[in-house]
Amino acid sequence: MSDRQPGFETLAIHAGAAPDATTGARATPIYQTASFVFEDVDHAASLFGLQAFGNIYSRITNPTNAVLEERIAALEGGTAAVAVASGHAAEFLTMHALMQPGDQFVAANKLYGGSINQFNHSYKNFGWEVAWADADDPASFEAAITPRTKAIFCESIANPGGVITDIRALSEVAKRHNIPLVVDNTMATPYLIRPFEHGADIVVHSATKFLGGHGNSIGGLIVDGGTFNWAGDARYPMLSQPRPEYAGMVLSETFGNFGFAIAVRVLGLRDLGPALSPFNAFLILNGIETLPLRMQRHVDNALKVATFLSRHEAVAWVSYPGLPEDRYHALAQRYTPKGAGAVFTLGLKGGYEAGVKLVSNLQLFSHLANIGDTRSLVIHPASTTHRQLTDAQKSAAGAGPEVVRLSIGLEDADDLIEDLDAALRA
Numbered sequence: 001m002s003d004r005q006p007g008f009e010t011l012a013i014h015a016g017a018a019p020d021a022t023t024g025a026r027a028t029p030i031y032q033t034a035s036f037v038f039e040d041v042d043h044a045a046s047l048f049g050l051q052a053f054g055n056i057y058s059r060i061t062n063p064t065n066a067v068l069e070e071r072i073a074a075l076e077g078g079t080a081a082v083a084v085a086s087g088h089a090a091e092f093l094t095m096h097a098l099m100q101p102g103d104q105f106v107a108a109n110k111l112y113g114g115s116i117n118q119f120n121h122s123y124k125n126f127g128w129e130v131a132w133a134d135a136d137d138p139a140s141f142e143a144a145i146t147p148r149t150k151a152i153f154c155e156s157i158a159n160p161g162g163v164i165t166d167i168r169a170l171s172e173v174a175k176r177h178n179i180p181l182v183v184d185n186t187m188a189t190p191y192l193i194r195p196f197e198h199g200a201d202i203v204v205h206s207a208t209k210f211l212g213g214h215g216n217s218i219g220g221l222i223v224d225g226g227t228f229n230w231a232g233d234a235r236y237p238m239l240s241q242p243r244p245e246y247a248g249m250v251l252s253e254t255f256g257n258f259g260f261a262i263a264v265r266v267l268g269l270r271d272l273g274p275a276l277s278p279f280n281a282f283l284i285l286n287g288i289e290t291l292p293l294r295m296q297r298h299v300d301n302a303l304k305v306a307t308f309l310s311r312h313e314a315v316a317w318v319s320y321p322g323l324p325e326d327r328y329h330a331l332a333q334r335y336t337p338k339g340a341g342a343v344f345t346l347g348l349k350g351g352y353e354a355g356v357k358l359v360s361n362l363q364l365f366s367h368l369a370n371i372g373d374t375r376s377l378v379i380h381p382a383s384t385t386h387r388q389l390t391d392a393q394k395s396a397a398g399a400g401p402e403v404v405r406l407s408i409g410l411e412d413a414d415d416l417i418e419d420l421d422a423a424l425r426a
């Protein structure tokens with residue numbers, strides 16, 4: 001073999017995996033077991049003391065999940081990863097390793113709605129405060145930073161689609177204040193954007209979406225970029241201070257550039273418990289094997305459908321950065337040259353009623369609350385996910401009465417266009 005680095009397509013299939021040592025099984029087996037037998041008492045003691053790597057109990061590590069973790073770390077270009085039960089668990093365990101009661105983090109105001117709820121309400125129970133900044137204005141992040149700020153959080157391609165974040169600019173703010181930049185890379189996947197190359201320190205994923213890609217399992221991933229120096233930094237005690245539960249071990253010193261991933265696993269996952277089922281890890285691994293092929297088709301189809309809709313007489317506007325006239329087109333060319341994602345919104349001239357009629361009339365598109373499936377999906381936020389908000393709140397969240405969100409799947413693009421055209425005319 002030459003010293004050539006494997007390409008993305010090769011890593012998507014092979015990273016982390018090898019034929020099973022005992023059986024020769026070529027596909028990664030589902031290690032559907034709660035526990036693992038120790039070799040002897042000394043082995044058990046060294047595992048519990050973090051002196052040796054090995055499996056104890058599937059809440060903390062599992063061999064199927066470990067293949068998924070190595071694969072996403074390779075695809076993102078990180079040092080290590082942790083698989084967890086959902087995207088929300090990935091966000092929560094990340095913050096748990098960074099934040100103490102009374103701490104604060106600055107988040108972009110354009111995020112997945114569930115993340116906005118999690119940050120605004122549930123995190124209050126832990127004494128964690130969120131400060132919202134304008135996703136399009138890096139200076140607003142800097143202005144929100146206080147001595148208790150422990151992280152900056154954004155999405156690479158932001159929900160509900162159509163927003164490209166200037167990750168490099170946010171990373172410069174983070175570096176000036178010596179705090180980590182956490183990027184939710186769910187909508188882009190590492191096929192479209194690799195946030196570590198633009199200065200991110202930690203990447204989180206909902207693997208439920210494009211990574212798994214088939215709408216069949218909930219899962220989350222946390223990837224350590226290995227870039228942030230936690231050692232000796234008293235602001236991050238989980239990483240820099242002696243841990244009483246591990247005989248005074250300092251995780252950032254013992255584990256160096258994958259200390260963050262270790263902290264998430266041996267403090268967060270161990271104590272809070274949102275472990276990923278190995279069966280879900282297996283399904284997500286299978287999804288990732290075809291990620292490059294699928295993502296390219298997703299974005300190609302999305303551009304065709306968005307172009308068609310932007311010229312349709314029933315459509316007031318389309319928000320898709322792949323369109324040359326879009327306000328995020330220049331950022332899309334810089335950050336997502338292969339395509340600007342496959343989730344976007346459009347506004348209907350007919351308002352609320354037209355939105356309700358469109359979701360009812362579509363045949364191929366499924367009306368549901370998810371994105372990143374092989375199947376094309378549609379939702380009318382004003383009558384579903386955002387219905388409890390006032391009209392002003394809906395509009396501020398990009399969910400005005402006329403807004404419809406599409407997640408473009410892998411069907412024949414002409415069939416999708418035909419379905420949309422018929423439903424818009426009905």
Ligand SMILES: *Cc1c(COP(=O)(O)O)cnc(C)c1O
Binds near residue numbers: 086115159205206207
């Ligand atoms: C879906 C989603 C989440 C939450 O992930 P779950 O797997 O549903 O818990 C977080 N961030 C983004 C961008 C998402 O789309």
